[in-house]
Amino acid sequence: MPAPSLTAAWRPVDTGDDTVAVAERAAIGTTARVAVWPPDNLPAALAATDRVLDDLDRQASRFREDSQISWLHRRNGGLFLLSDGLAEAVRVALAAARWTGGLVDPTVGDALISLGYDRDFAAIDAAGPEPAGPPAPVPGWQSVWLDGPMLRLPAGVRLDLGATAKALGSDRAVRAAMAATARRGGVLVSLGGDLAVDGEPPIDGWPILVADEPDPGASARTQSVRLLGGAVATSSITCRQWRRAGRVVHHIVDPRTGLPADGPWRTVSAAGATCADANAAATAAIVAGHQAEEWLARARVPARLVSRDGEVRHVGGWPDADGCPVTVRPHSHVYDGASRP
Template sequence: MSLWRFDAIGTRWEIETENSLSETVRARVSAVIDSFDRAWSRFRADSLVSSLARNGGEVPAPTGAVVMLDAYRELSDATGGAVNPLVGESLSALGYDAAVSLVAGARRPAPADWAGILSWSDTRLSVRSSTQIDVGALGKGRLVDLVLAELADLPGSVTVDAGGDIAVRGDEVRIGLEHPFDPAKAIGVVSIRDQALCASAINRRAWGDGLHHVLDARTGAPVRTWAATWAIAPDAMRADAVATALFFDGGPELAARWGVEWVRMSTAGLAERSPNCPAELFTAPGIRR
């Protein structure tokens, strides 16, 4: 097996293939990542979403905008508005801004009527007034899917891992579920084949006492009840989306509708999982087994 490691979109990537990737294939993968970043990154001044944040109005729709934002509508409905693609200004207010200042100000709830402010179609993406779009609830998973699709013509097994959002084609892969309070430990293990596993945790992208990237859009405050989530789905975008939704009421119900299996761990150290989740857990069970 061959392993290609590189950094992109603020995270470490590992792509494992049976044979080394040619420079041509690597360039294709890099182009896919750069195209996505130029569209959706709120950390780039030249991105489409940064342009909308400055000026409002309308831009050509990036490829896949409908797929992602339709999924956001389902996420928002399922969680009572806790997940919202206009949460970018809420994150910036707490210091997770374009400059990554990590200087927290006042909490800022995201607009509750986001679907009336943001509109999308196959051809256009627009906002009624300047506002900051953030697709972090499912964007990295979507990009993992795009990279895996770009490698569809490669023979043999492929694993794409973007900082813990993992998609596997071919051979079964056994993955540890990292303990959110001790990265040297795992709370369990799971094996996946031709599936994706995405994780989210409050110890990742954390920059102060109780400050981290998983916010309740209704309040602009970081979540407190759940410490980490893992979701298994046929594609990484839905796995990533459910991993976010599981921090809120309504997340397990959305997972059931989408056919996604999951594990989550509370800040008290108890774990729950979906009824048919294949993970083997080492930690104390919660109420949902």
């Protein structure tokens, strides 16, 4: 079967399976990957994904001067009428904060800037000699008011939607891709490893490799699982690290301290009904530290945790063996997929 033509910037990925077509490209500071079956669905799925990612970047990137959220920050507080897309992104972030009891909090923007995460990660000097700024207080998600498209943002509060926006992008893109292909077959969309699936999965489910390191070949701490529906997301303190005056810092901020989370886990992978759910749970577990396993079990979230010394723990029904399916509850705590970007 001839390979489907790709839209600009997408590169084909050879999986050795001609029943599934896969392509990837750089997007929103990470790597986007789309897999579809049947293969002739790929061009439509890629075009739909492109539209979703472009919209999301223009709505929620704090690194773009022309983004909607940057415009809000320049106004330094007030009452705003948001676009449907940004309103949804803020609503998902606030829902994640509520569900996790504030372990995930979108008001950490100033804390991240104080740590040096004030530009796109690729532009950060990873060996920066300058010290990090003092811990910036996190105002707390309760200080933000949202009613439909109306947002009240207090002066001095800078939002960072990084803990939920990328996962929301996967949720939006997989639904848009399925709509673009007339809901024929199945689609997987991954943004930096935060992935969602929709439609009919391949036989035995989508094969997923969960890795503890940025390069799966660099570590034996990997596991293959199968996903029949829902999503899997991974949060890690190892992927986005940089130095400030000799001290290693990372991008997952503990809202209780304004500093990088310093608990025992370096990587957490979690499954959920949506990617927004899965990523909120994985990030919350990193921040929760020694209470993570209890929180995940109470929330009935299947998860795989890797400690700083390499010990692997499974909770919430995450499978112990390779090749087994991950079963997720159908209820979403964070994102219902009903809104349109």
